[in-house]
Amino acid sequence: MSVRQDSNTARARGLTHADPKDVSLQDALTAVADPVRRAILRELAGVPDWTKTCGTFDLPVTKATRSHHFAVLRAAGLIEQRDAGPRRLNRLRRAEFDDAFPGLLELVLTSPADR
């Protein structure tokens, strides 16, 4: 995946991000083709930007797996993360991702067929 480092805080902690416009369709589709990652996106869509910390997501996976999923979502341009002291805060990159992949995030957030 094409990634770049973003912001001083993120660089300090080694977080890499990708801008949605630099993300391939393959990486965008792979990112959303996972039920845990879709659960993260839906939880983030329901709260204001930069209010939800990584530890507060209700996910049936280990901490290491959770970190992997967040990394995939950053690399796909779907979320942005920044550290505030000991907490890692999250933002859904809804508008930017919509510009790059129209309709895809909306489908993930609203599909009644996600079973």
Added chain:
Amino acid sequence: MSVRQDSNTARARGLTHADPKDVSLQDALTAVADPVRRAILRELAGVPDWTKTCGTFDLPVTKATRSHHFAVLRAAGLIEQRDAGPRRLNRLRRAEFDDAFPGLLELVLTSPADR
């Protein structure tokens, strides 16, 4: 994947199909999150229904792998196949799939970021 058999001809050859409205978001996303399957969908989008045979797709994979990809696309409600003598003909289920997963197929067929 939820599949059902469809039409007398298809049943005779063991082809299973799924109606897009019975397909999960997971199966729909998994189906399009593969570059070979997206290539099949794009080729089909460029020709009239029931005019393209399986052997005429330009794909860098073995015959067995090709058959697997077609089966995944049938099970995701993306294509319909029927046999006409020795030839297997294809149809993109564009309208039905659009109804079930608005925008997804359009993204696959038009994205300039598919690299």
